[in-house]
Every structure is written in structure tokens, then in C-alpha cells.
Amino acid sequence: MERIDLHAHTTASDGSLRPAELVQLAARLGLRAVALTDHDGLDGLAEGLAEGRRLGLEVVPGIELSTRRDGLGSLHLLGLWLEPTDAGLRAWLAGQQATRVERNQRLLARLAELGMPLDPQQVARQAGGPVIGRPHVAQALVAGGHAATVADAFARWLSRGRPAYVERVRPSPEEAIEVLHRAGGLTILAHPGLAWRGERARQLGELAALARAGLDGIELRHPELAPDWAADLAAEAARLGLLPSGGSDFHGAAKPEIRLGEPPVPAEWLEGLRARRIARLPDHRRPC
Numbered sequence: 353m354e355r356i357d358l359h360a361h362t363t364a365s366d367g368s369l370r371p372a373e374l375v376q377l378a379a380r381l382g383l384r385a386v387a388l389t390d391h392d393g394l395d396g397l398a399e400g401l402a403e404g405r406r407l408g409l410e411v412v413p414g415i416e417l418s419t420r421r422d423g424l425g426s427l428h429l430l431g432l433w434l435e436p437t438d439a440g441l442r443a444w445l446a447g448q449q450a451t452r453v454e455r456n457q458r459l460l461a462r463l464a465e466l467g468m469p470l471d472p473q474q475v476a477r478q479a480g481g482p483v484i485g486r487p488h489v490a491q492a493l494v495a496g497g498h499a500a501t502v503a504d505a506f507a508r509w510l511s512r513g514r515p516a517y518v519e520r521v522r523p524s525p526e527e528a529i530e531v532l533h534r535a536g537g538l539t540i541l542a543h544p545g546l547a548w549r550g551e552r553a554r555q556l557g558e559l560a561a562l563a564r565a566g567l568d569g570i571e572l573r574h575p576e577l578a579p580d581w582a583a584d585l586a587a588e589a590a591r592l593g594l595l596p597s598g599g600s601d602f603h604g605a606a607k608p609e610i611r612l613g614e615p616p617v618p619a620e621w622l623e624g625l626r627a628r629r630i631a632r633l634p635d636h637r638r639p640c
């Protein structure tokens with residue numbers, strides 16, 4: 353079976369491989385295509401797309417956005433086939449980036465209150481780029497001797513409900529879907545159920561609301577998706593006209609147990625998504 357991976361992170365957010373290195377790894381593994389879906393930013397796309405052209409491997413330019421639904425917690429959306437230079441999207445992302453910077457300041461202040469002052473410069477060095485996230489704070493906590501591993505730092509301090517958890521202002525999923533569509537992208541619900549609270553029946557209801565808001569697809573393959581839940585979601589997705597997608601959510605050394613291309617995602621799924629994408633393009637951008 354030909355395989356693809358439509359969810360992966362690079363040094364442009366909280367992954368450890370550069371975009372070109374990630375594309376090289378995808379090529380070595382024999383994947384048919386790989387999507388770059390860094391959190392909240394488009395900065396890795398140009399390098400990844402160029403390496404894809406060089407190696408003859410299809411690179412799908414994407415993003416992962418965190419959105420929020422009151423009571424349900426966090427919903428992550430992937431945008432696929434984004435225009436890396438889209439001015440409207442870039443302006444909206446700059447606003448998102450500001451909420452992240454503000455959250456990070458409050459997070460470091462909270463850690464200092466808890467007796468763990470971290471040097472903001474050191475945290476920024478862990479990130480090596482503009483998108484600074486909790487994984488980088490976790491690495492700094494490990495370096496400072498406040499946690500044994502990144503996972504331990506989350507479990508003790510950084511996860512929701514833990515002493516240093518700080519809420520971030522996030523958009524609604526409807527807003528994120530609209531912004532991604534306006535930039536010519538498809539929208540995919542990432543790792544359904546992973547970060548949601550609530551019963552599965554309630555989550556299926558939420559899926560129907562997202563489908564009405566224009567959601568295009570849903571990840572039915574992801575390392576943290578339980579097979580019985582994936583089967584229920586697949587049936588519901590088919591009923592709602594949502595296309596299947598999937599990927600590894602690879603982060604490199606930042607999540608060493610995750611491997612690019614695992615679990616396997618069939619290459620046919622890419623063609624289903626591509627057909628939907630062409631149907632969504634405004635007339636002047638549609639290939640003849």
C-alpha cells in the first residue's frame with residue numbers, strides 16, 4: 353500500500369527536525385506525500401516545499417490551529433494546501449501569535465511564583481524560532497532540574513489542571529474554519545477526542561456542528577486514536593460527508609515514541625482530499 357502522512361511538526365513550531373530534514377525522512381521512508389502542519393505559523397513551508405521539489409516528493413503546505421469550544425475544551429484543526437504567502441491568513445496568525453506571547457509571559461510568571469524561575473532567553477533558545485510553546489518551557493524545566501522528562505514536566509506542571517496551567521485566548525472552530533477556507537485551505541479535525549472533554553455521544557454531536565460549519569475532513573488515523581472510537585467516527589464521518597485523513601503527529605526527538613508514517617495512512621485518502629480542495633477553489637485559482 354502506498355502511504356502518506358498528513359500531520360507533522362518541524363522546528364518551525366515544536367518539532368526537532370528542520371522542514372528540509374523532515375521531507376528527507378519522508379522520502380527515505382518511501383512516503384507518497386507528507387503535510388507540514390506546524391502550530392500557528394507558516395514559516396517552515398517554503399523550505400519544506402523547496403526540498404519536496406528537489407526530491408520529487410509531494411509536500412502539502414499546512415498548519416495546526418488550537419481552537420476552543422466552551423465546555424468541550426480544545427479542538428485542533430489542520431489546514432491543508434495553504435498559500436504560504438496569503439496576506440489575510442498571515443495577518444490573522446500574527447494576532448494568534450500575540451495571544452501565545454501573552455500566555456507565555458503569564459506561564460513564566462506562574463512558574464516563578466511556584467519557585468521555578470526560568471530565563472525567557474533560554475526558553476526562546478529551546479524554540480529556536482518564533483513559535484514558543486509549552487514543550488519548550490517543558491525542556492527548560494528539565495534543564496533546570498524541575499522535571500525528569502518533558503512528559504514529566506507536563507504531568508507535574510503544564511497540563512490542564514496542573515499548578516502551572518495557564519489558559520490561552522483561542523478562536524472558535526468556526527472562525528478558524530472560515531479563515532483557513534478564505535486562504536484556499538481544506539480543514540481537518542485533528543486527533544478527534546484526544547483533548548475533548550465530554551461523552552462520546554456529545555462529541556459526535558459536536559462533529560455534526562463542525563460539519564455544518566464547513567469542516568472538510570477528520571483524522572481517522574492518529575497514534576492516540578483508539579480503534580473502536582475510530583470505527584464509530586468513520587461511520588459518523590461518512591454520514592456527514594467528512595473525508596478521512598490521518599497522520600503521525602510527528603515531533604521528532606520532542607516525542608521520541610512517535611514515528612513518521614505511523615500509523616499507515618493510505619495514499620488514496622490524499623486523492624479524496626485533493627478533489628474536495630479543487631471543488632472549493634475560487635474560479636480564478638482553479639486549474640483547467
Ligand code: AMP
Binds near residue numbers: 418484503507603
Ligand atoms: P502549546 O500550544 O504551547 O499550548 O503547547 C501544546 C503542545 O504541547 C502540543 O501540541 C503538544 O505537542 C505538547 N504537549 C501537550 N501535552 C503534552 C504531554 N503530556 N507530553 C508532551 N507534550 C505535550
Ligand code: MN
Binds near residue numbers: 361366391603
Ligand atoms: Mn505540538
Ligand code: MN
Binds near residue numbers: 416428542543
Ligand atoms: Mn494537536
Ligand code: MN
Binds near residue numbers: 361
Ligand atoms: Mn500536531
